[in-house]
Amino acid sequence: MNVRDSEAVAAELAAAGHVQADDEESADLVVVNTCSVREKAEDKAVGKLGLLCKSKRERPGRIVGVMGCMAQRMAEELFNRVKGLDFAVGSRAALKIPEIVARIEAGSTRIWFPGELDGIDVPNGHTAPGISAFVTILLGCNRHCSYCIVPDVRGPEYSRPAREVVEEVRNLVKGGVREVTLLGQSVLRYGRQGKPVWDEEPAPGAKFTEPFPRLLEALSQIEGLRRIRFTSGHPSGCTEELARAFRDLAPVCPHLHLPVQSGSDRILREMRRGYTSGEYLEAIGRLREAVPDIAITTDIIVGYPGETEEDFEATRALMRAARYDNSFIFKYSPRPGTPAALLPDDVSPEEKDRRNKVLLADQDDLGVGNNSEWVGREVEVLAEGPSLRNKARWSGRTGQNKIAVFEPPQGIAVGDLVRLRVTRANPQTIFGDAMGQ
Ligand code: SF4
Known part of the structure; x- marks a missing residue:
């Protein structure tokens, strides 16, 4: 953001x-x-x-x-x-x-x-954006997780009118953008603040009636827009409709960043995250049932006040159950002004460090497994240009947001969608041969 x-x-x-x-x-x-x-x-x-x-x-x-x-x-x-x-x-x-x-x-x-914290002046200008652009659709956050300062410093949620978002994306596509990432602290809360974001009710029998899936459907209809991503999610927004949007709207990429923060129900409750580990896994299950290949990535905090070895092991178990494609692990640090900052920061820095390293190693193991499953399969990659490490090869991202490296076919241009057969993989990158565009 x-x-x-x-x-x-x-x-x-x-x-x-x-x-x-x-x-x-x-x-x-x-x-x-x-x-x-x-x-x-x-x-x-x-x-x-x-x-x-x-x-x-x-x-x-x-x-x-x-x-x-x-x-x-x-x-x-x-x-x-x-x-x-x-x-x-x-x-x-x-x-x-x-x-x-x-x-x-x-x-x-x-x-x-200081401005007004409930101001609705949404940043919508873009410099030369290339093939990918970020588009803010939701400002602020209403969740008030115990450790987080964001609601205090970014103010309450405000969803932009859908018409405005569609217009902004349409203009970006006219300027050459092929991929947009819709942004919000809790992006699936789009249009859930009581004030309608759509000018009209959904048509009778419409396939998508919830505000966010409707927005995805409207954006999918913009000619020339090849990919739509969004971040970050919350399990409460992983509805049947969202699962259908992932499955049925071609430009919507099969990837969701769904921060979990902990696998321990006790810690989740203390953190005020608003779900249990079971509910979280159910949400992933709903998405995977609709789109088996969907990639799920997450954020995890280690060393939250009072986190025991048992709580930590619950997080490790949840990571295995969720089969994450990537995890961002953070060592807890108190943020002044948050409820958690009043609790003793009682997990030692050495122990936070150890837990951090254990989870990074666990994620590496998961990454090897997840990426190697792609070997021998076909993927579609949005070509981004010559690879940073070896200019003779090109790189791009798959719909699952994995970095793919390949020999560029004749006449390839930045922004092309290229089909690859995956030949090998490591935890961070997959490698493949181009099969055509
Ligand atoms: S962690 Fe995310 S959802 Fe929770 S209060 Fe902070 S920004 Fe909002």
């Missing part, structure tokens, strides 16, 4: 007459977009801002600003800790940056513009 917000700010700045610098060193204006989800990310951002502000000695007139969740959470502290910081804008006010930059250029200093 931060990548997307940064791009939207760059588009707004370009519209106001600014020109994208070639690199950070030559930039007259640098805006750091920040994340508050973990302590480590915040420490890195403070360090970066400090260096940038110091660089003003060599580059007088340079403007340094901060946006995103940290600005929202601790702007005042940032102004105190980072000498020379010119401005901070709140997480739903980033589109005001060109106006704020103009004020700084006119002589103002230390501007803090």
